Every structure is written in C-alpha cells, then in structure tokens.
Amino acid sequence: MNLAENNSIYAPVTVTSSSANLNLPADVIIEKAYLYWAGCGDGDFEVNLNDENITPDRTFSLSRNFDGNIFTYFSAFKDVTTQIQNTGNGNYTLSNLDISAFEEWHLSRRTNFAGWAILIILKNDNLPLNQINVYDGLQGVPDDLSITLSSLNVLDNLNSKIGFLAWEGDALLPTETFTFNSNTLTNAQNPINNVFNGSNSITGSTTFYNMDLDIYDIQNNIQIGDTTAEISLSSTQDFVMINTVVTKLNNQLPDATVSIDNIQKECNSRVIVVDYTVYNLNSTNFLPSGTPIAIYINNEFFEYTETTLPIAIDEQFSEQITLVIPDDFPDTFELKFVVDDLGTGVGIVTELIETNNSFTTTFDFFLPIAFNPLDDLVVCNEGLARGTFDFSSYEEIVKTNPDFTVQFYETQEDAMLQTNEVWNTNNYIATITPKEIFVRINDDFCFTTTSFFLKTKNCPPTVYNYISANNDTRNDFFFIDGLRDIFLDFKIEIYNRWGKLVWTGNQNTENWDGYIKDGFSIKKAPDGTYFYLIFLNDIDYPEPLKGFLYINQ
Template structure:
C-alpha cells in the first residue's frame, strides 16, 4: 500500500491483513562457472503513487546483449501484475502459458486486493534467439486496474533471469529462490552448506514488484549488514531501478544486483540475505545469489539390482555423481545401503570424482531373513552407516536414492510319484512320463524340462527329449525336473523303478532249425528272475532237462542220452521255480515238442 507512513496509526482500523502468498523458497541450485543477469521492463508509464490516471499498458520491450563467450544455460521468464492473474502472454509474438503461478492477497477494508506473478522456462527459446529485442505483450490487468488505482497499487511488468556459463568465471554456486512474498513482512533467506573460497565478485540480485521510489524506508542486508550501491540508497532499495541498464524509470518494479564481496568472508559456511520495508508495500518474486563456494555435491543412483534365484544375495550396480558441484569429490566417499531404516552394508568410491564426473561400482548384499522378499532398497552416499557423512557438500539433502527390489524365489510345483514298469532284464525298464510335464505345474505358464542328473538340471543342459519312451538302462533311476517361471526355477525329482512282472510262457516248440519257435522260450524270464530253475519232464514224469539263467533255452535235446538223442515229439511238462519272494509258488504247465 502506498504511503503507509501516514496510515500506520490506522492499521488496526483498516484491517490490513496478509491473506495468502507463496513464501520465497529455493527453486534451483546451479554450481559451476556460472553467473547471472536480468533483462525486463515495466508496463507502467509512470509511478502509480503520484499519478492521477491509469498508467499500465499491456506491452513493453527490453534488450539482451550477451558476450559471445557467454553460453546461456537457463532463461526464466517472470511476469506479474495487479489482480487475479493473466497467465497467457506473448513473447516476441509467441504465445506462452505459465509453468507455475504465484498469488498474494491483502485485505484493505472494504476489499481484498489480489496480486499475481507467473513463471515460464524459456531457456531453449532464448538460446535459439540470442541477443536482440524481447517484447512481452498481451499482459492484461485492465479488469483490476480501477480497484487497484484506488490504492495506487496498479502495476504490471516482466523480467527474464538469465544464467550463463563462461570459462573465465570462477567456480560459483548460484541459488535461485522464488515465490511471491510481501514486504513489510521481512524476508530472510539463509544460505547453508557453503564453503566460500574466494569472495571476489560475490553478488545478489532480486526481482521486486510495486515499490515506490519516494518511500525511503527499505533495506537490503547481507549477514545483518545493510548495504547499498550507486543506484540504491541504503534506505531506499525498492526505487524503480535496473542495475543492469542503469535505468531509474523501471516504474513499480526493481531489477537490482548488489556486489556483496565485503559482506561474505572467505571460509564462511553460511550467509543470510534480508529484505525489509517498514512503509512501502513490496512483493519479492525472485532472489538469486552468486558465491564462490567450492564444495563437491555427491549424489547416487542405483542402476540395477540383480537377484539370484532362490537366494537372498543381491548384486547392486550403482553410480555416484559429482555433477552439480564446484569441487572434486574425494576418494573413499562412503555409500551405505538400507531397507526400512535397517543398515545392510557399506562400500566406498574408489577414486576422486571430478567436477561433473561420476564413478560406477558394484556391491553385493545378503538381505536378512527379517526383511520381506519385496522391499525398498535405499542407497545413501556420504553416509558411514549411521546417518553421518564425512564430506562437506554443497547440498546435503540430495544423497539418497531408493528402488523397489523383489527377491526371486523358486516357483511352487506339484509333487510327482515314482513310476514303475516291468523289469526288461537286469533292472532295465521302459517309461512314459510325458504326462508329468503338466502334472508338475501349478501355473500353466511354467516351463518344465527333465534331466538325468541334478547337475544338468541346475545348469539347464542336456534336457531329455524322448520322455514318452524313455529307456532306463538300470533302476532305480532318479529323474530331475526343472520347473521355471519368469524369474526363477525349482528342482524336483521322481524315481523310475522296475518290478519283476510274471513271465509269459510260449509252450509250442518246433525244433527244426527254421528260426521259428526252435526253443522253449519264456518271455520276461532271463536276466529278470536271475535265480530261476526250470525243469522239464516227459509224460511219464521222468526229468529230461533242467535249466537256469546261465543255460540256453531247451531245444528238445536230452542231455546224457545215448548218442545225444533228441527227445521224441509229444507233450512235456515244465516246473518253473522263479526263486523270487513275489512268486513263492512254482509255475507249472505243459509244452508240445515237434520237429
């Protein structure tokens, strides 16, 4: 409010209240060989306080003139005015919509007076356009000018904050604060995590709106010391001036820059900036400081976490950065890992990391059983495992990175019963376990393979191909089953067994050497019932032949007969003792011998 000096005694009666605003807070910190400047202009053709007419237009222009060695890295447009806000404007004929908006309101009985500002990142546009004239247009506060004219707070204006890089500059830390905060509410900004190596060319600047040059009750202080320069008296800093151009006709706005070399000492680790006014109603939009503070700034990113199947060991790939910094990050900077506040392990950087550099490393952790299979893994750089670091950094609040981790566990599977088939001799057997491929699954998406050894199953090599007609050379034979899901696998097994099935007797013998039924053949006998004993009798009950597992089948010859005679054609009887506990009784039958 203008001329509050004659209204101070009446504040209680007028009910002047601060209704709302966005306090000035840190927007961005930039570290490197950087500096800043402003361009901008007011929309007011005169100061609003002593003028008895509307003085606010919707367009004005300013010149940008950067050195060829200056490389623009940031360009932030701020515009402001009286009223609820106009957040769509034009810059050099290009329509812009605000990225962020700010508001402030004061109650001056009987009305509430509102003010606004807006922000737009126009870095790419200014980089492409370069030096020349910048015209902001279509900034319209006409709907609110009559109300604000009644309090002489009708204004509008714009400014572009430009951050640029130049290799000749020292390593600096730039802090950009913004919002929309009213003064006479004193505004103080505390800078921390500094290490001022050189105070040469330290400076601070601000974008302020609605100040009046006739009210000398305003101060700008650094570390509690009020400072001034040729354009800004020590008690009248919001006086419609532009420190860059030397103009004192920037009506109802200020683009001021102060050299603060003498107010910041080498070795300082903190500093404070204070803006105050005891009479004039001022709104601070943006404050930027530049200090030659040389410190590293460690950050960490977990690139990947590799989990082992059915294991609580994880392998972490991470990168430590020193990108937004003004000093080398020393070697042996610690990186600690946590889950839900529980310390898991610690490693260290191997080398000094240059400004703008990085280092990638790997680290293995065994996750305690007390932590669930799904958890958040947190990496904290410059942390010794107790929340305490050893490196003084530019920013101590950006050292943490988190990533969700899921330990891979073996899939569930159904148990498989052992398979039994007939002994084909010497425990050899033929098996079909093709149905087990689906029987073992608990999820149809699982993949199943069979192996002859556990080593092959673990390594997933030499899977069995013929599982519908698999021949086991000897039994018992264990078959291993690998059941896989997308992330892990399980190994189970079943056994192939054989039993001695009842032999089949072929009781027709035509011992004529034609290759068909030339001997008395009993299928499933030899090498199955290895202790069998076979006796053949003629019709009168005389034993004519005996055999066992080591003796050839009977071809009708009667051993020890005179002249080695062949037994005559006819019916004979056999007695087969299998000598097997499953078959305690002899098998008895007849056979017919012919030639």
C-alpha cells in the same frame, strides 16, 4: 623495521632486527605459518627468527627504472609452521636482516625499507568453515596494477574478507586506491584515497612505517558462485609493492547424495548387481575419495563400500556393487543406500546438507514357479534294466499355469543350459534304470526344475509250454519270454509224469530242446506231459512258477 617514515627523513631509518608478540587464544590450532621478509636492494636471504637460522623456500624480486637508474627490491618466503607450532605464544624476533648496502642508494628515492611478517592460518572447530586462499609474489604499483584471484568457490559471502601485505607505502599521499571487483575498498585505518598509509588493521596502528597489514570486508563485493575476483591497485605518486594477498570465504563444503539406478537379478540366484551413482551437486567443494556408503536391507546394516575417486563440484560418479543376499532374507525387501554413513548412521564428511544422503527402493526376487510334483514311471524290465517309457502326458500334468512351457532333459546341467532336450517323450528308451529325467518349467521371466525317475520292475515271465522238437524251427525248445536278462539267477527243473527230474537249466544253459540224458547217452524225451518248476529267485516272486509242459515229437 623502519624507525620512521622514509618519506620525511633524509637519513637511513632501517634497523636489522625487530620483535613482535604472538598472543593466540588457547582454543585454536596453528595449521600453517608463513614468514615473509622484504627490503630494498638485491636481497638478504639468510636471517634469524628467535635465533633459528632461516633460509627461504622461495624468493621474489622486482626492479624499477627511474630516470635511467635501476632500483631493486626483494622479498622471501619460508614455511615456519613447525617452529611456530612448537614455540606457540610469546615474543618473536627477526634479526640479521641487513639492507644497509643499498639503503643510501634507495634513500635518494625514499624507498629505503625493511620488514617482516608471519601469516598464520588457524583452525577452531567452533568457527564456521572457511576457505583460505593465499596468493604471493612481488609486484609494484606504479599507476595501475590488476591481479586475478583464482580458485575461489563462493557459497556464502557473509563475513568474506581480503587482506594484504604491502611494502613502502607512505602516509598522507592521497593518490592511491584499492578496488575489489571494481568496488573501492576502505576501512577505519585506510582512507579511500590513501590505502597504503603504513597502517595495521589487526592492531589498529597507523604508524606502521613503510608497511601495510590491512584487512577489508568484501561480502558486498562478491557473489555466490564466483570462482575468480579482480583486485586493482593504483598510485600516481607513491611507489608501493604488494607481497601477499589472503582471502577468507565461508562454507566450502561438498553435498553428497546417492541414487540406486538399476538392480540386475538372475533367475534362481540370490546374487544381485546394483548400479548406483554418488552426486556432489549444489556443493562448494569436492567430495573426497573414501567417502563411506552404507547399504541397508530392511533398515538393517548389510554391507559397506566407499567412493574410490574425488567427486568435483556439480559432478557425479557411477559405480556397481555385487551383493549376495542370504537365504534367510525375504524375497521382497527394502534396499537403502546411504552415502557418508559408516553403517552406524554417522559419517566422516562435513556437508552443506546432512539430511539428503539416502536412497531407498523396494526389491523383489523372481517369484518361484509353482508346479505339480510328478510320480516316478515304472514299466516292465526288458532286459538288463532296460525299459521303454511314455511320459508325454507329464508336460501338462506338471504345469500349474497353461502359459508355462515345459522341457525334458537327461541331466540337471542340460536343464539349466537348455541343451540336449529330450523330444521322444512318448517312446523314450532307457537303456539302464533307474534313470532320472529333469524337467524345466519356464514362465516369461524365470524357470524352475524338478525331476522324476524312470524305473523298471521284473514282470512275470510268459511260459510257452509246448515242444515239438522236430527241427522245423517252430517250438523246437522250451521258451519262456521275459526270463533271460531279467531274472538273472533263475533255475528251471523239469519232471516226467512219474516225478523223475529229467532236466535242469539256468542262465548259463541253453533252452531245453526236449532231449534228456540217459546214462551216457542223450535221447529224445518221449511224447507226453511233463511238469516244470521255475525258481525266479526274485524278492517279488518267492514261490516258484509251476505248470505242465507238453512234448509232441
């Protein structure tokens, strides 16, 4: 906003408004737009951009003591992204920037100036990826000024550039330099000893009075891996102020890789726990949280997960996931993790290398233990479905490998937990049958279970067919071993030698003691031979047992 260079005219040269045209290609997107305005004096912090009132988001100030006289300067910053996005290409006028109250005072030192600029950061998907760093403030360059530019991540120095917005530089004062990492910079508009000469590298103007908008190539002055850079400015005659520095560096990208570290499996379970690590090595930017991870089984998409935290450069993050493998999947399969994959082979993160995102391993469940089936054991009913069993030989019978170990349990839960093991396998009493016995067969890694049943059958009773009935405690009654509590619905009929029924009994009567009822009296049965019928009422014994009974009083 200087009409001429203030170094050669002894009169005010600033105006309160000026215009510039914005002409961007149609294929770019405006990501950010920052307005800077500056001037001599204490500051004018209310201006207009295309008639829109602008007040700053941030302000900067600088004061200078020259021969005991204080000279002040200011600049201001405003994010005008929305206004520029809405307006687009066309003419932009900044108005009402008034430094007239300070111009005469600054004219005495030829530092009377005013100006404005808009820094626009563009996006174009056809351009290579770049990192744009913006540094702003307001610092004077009396003799030497050094500034450290931080937060750089240099992957490729090709086409790296630096630009700056500076105020109050004068042409034809060959006493100033600009160095980057100790290398002196120059370009077509900026001689090596007069870099603040009122030039504009974008338009090619060399009459940009008291304002510099210059861009320099720095690809030979920065190294891959650098995270900081030093700029130095010097001026032994001219007073210059730096307002904004911008760097452009190429290809700031993550590089995601993944490894399967361990797979935890359990015996007789289709559940596996996978420990895995996602890496961001050999990268130049963090890997964002939410980066997808696709899990494949035999190259078939199985499950999806994602990173939960950003992963910094050269860092890694380990995580765990539980997978339930359906029964229709084979016991041995190929497990593959692919980072930055939505399960379709397509990711959402642009990376330095897109072909190193997978890790594959072969997994197998514990092999099932083979065993020989065991027959049910059947013994005679000892009463009320009670039986005594010997299944000690089953320990060897069930094994298909002599190195297996075998254990017996009364419940499936005990077999799984290996609690309450049955030890008396050669004399096991089952108080009620059928009784299921569970068998656990173990190898060095796993186990399996099987079972068999203990059953009882009603064996034929044994008849002791002699009664003495003399109360000597020997043969005093008709005794049938294996009858009561076994054949619960039995019935006994006893006939004398002439076929007369002399006694009947069942589960609810005492054993016959050789007495018979004769009318209203009970008397001993005469010595002799009697005939018995025992109706067992059992499906296995449809016919009654019959035989002779002898009484000898």
